[in-house]
Amino acid sequence: xxVMELLYQRLCGQWVTADLLxxxxxxxxxxxxxxxxxxxxxxxxxxxxxxxxxxxxxIGEMIRKYVMKIIENDCKQTPFRYIESExxxxxxxxxxxxxxxxxxxxxxxxxxxxxxxxxxxxxxxAGMTRFSxxxxxxDLSEKMRSKAVMQVFMYAWMYDGLREGQALQPTIYYMxxxxxxxFDPAVYQQIDRQKEQVSxxxxxxxxxxxxxxxxxxxxxxxxxxxxxxxxxxxxxxxPFAGICGK
Numbered sequence: 498x499x500v501m502e503l504l505y506q507r508l509c510g511q512w513v514t515a516d517l518l519x520x521x522x523x524x525x526x527x528x529x530x531x532x533x534x535x536x537x538x539x540x541x542x543x544x545x546x547x548x549x550x551x552x553x554x555x556i557g558e559m560i561r562k563y564v565m566k567i568i569e570n571d572c573k574q575t576p577f578r579y580i581e582s583e584x585x586x587x588x589x590x591x592x593x594x595x596x597x598x599x600x601x602x603x604x605x606x607x608x609x610x611x612x613x614x615x616x617x618x619x620x621x622x623a624g625m626t627r628f629s630x631x632x633x634x635x636d637l638s639e640k641m642r643s644k645a646v647m648q649v650f651m652y653a654w655m656y657d658g659l660r661e662g663q664a665l666q667p668t669i670y671y672m673x674x675x676x677x678x679x680f681d682p683a684v685y686q687q688i689d690r691q692k693e694q695v696s697x698x699x700x701x702x703x704x705x706x707x708x709x710x711x712x713x714x715x716x717x718x719x720x721x722x723x724x725x726x727x728x729x730x731x732x733x734x735x736p737f738a739g740i741c742g743k
Contacts (some may be wrong), residue, residue, distance in 0.1 A: 498605060498619055499535040500564050502582035504528075505606075513608075515575040518568050528564065532557045566675040567619075570682070580607040580614070586655040593714050604652045613664040613696060616656060617682070618649040623673035627687045631701055635708040638727045645669050646684055650705055653698040664697035 504521060536553060537546045549557045584604040589597050606617035625643040633639050634647040649667040657665060668682045685692040715721055725741060732738050
């Protein structure tokens, strides 16, 4: 995240072309300096930038490959206007009983492609970019629930009030599928055998907000006890599995 933020920082507000991105890809020294700076700020939490060595060097080279592949995919989206990265968003949300809840998040990246704003979320692993319905995203019994789609929809919902009348397109960059020839960061709604790309979140906003309110109503309801997850899949990597005993 930090490397992409630093590389695109100087392009804020500019229209980005394929030639410009190709120049970044060919600038090995720039990529190396950016990697070293990201390590200094995020990992070492230091202002001192120094060459990476040992295991950090190997990790840095792996990150370099991911970053270069992201930029290669971005070339296919050109021209686009880079807005910003790591955008902090805050929003007050009222529960059904009128109780105000403060929500916040960090949007990995926002850019403008054609006539729409893309809300981009980077994911280190692999996952789904499809969902059957907005309701399924809030269904705790749904084993194949796409948490990544839920998260990027949340960001789109929170950013919606800050937009300039443009359509918001949720987008997910899964790092493990970046190198696939069929890589597609768009989010799709799967209805039977047909899929429809979500190019404008506003059509889903009312249903998403209703589902979010129901979910938060349950979380903040003092009369509703916390219970174990109805699916066993969520327990696989849970650090509290030994305590829970499920």
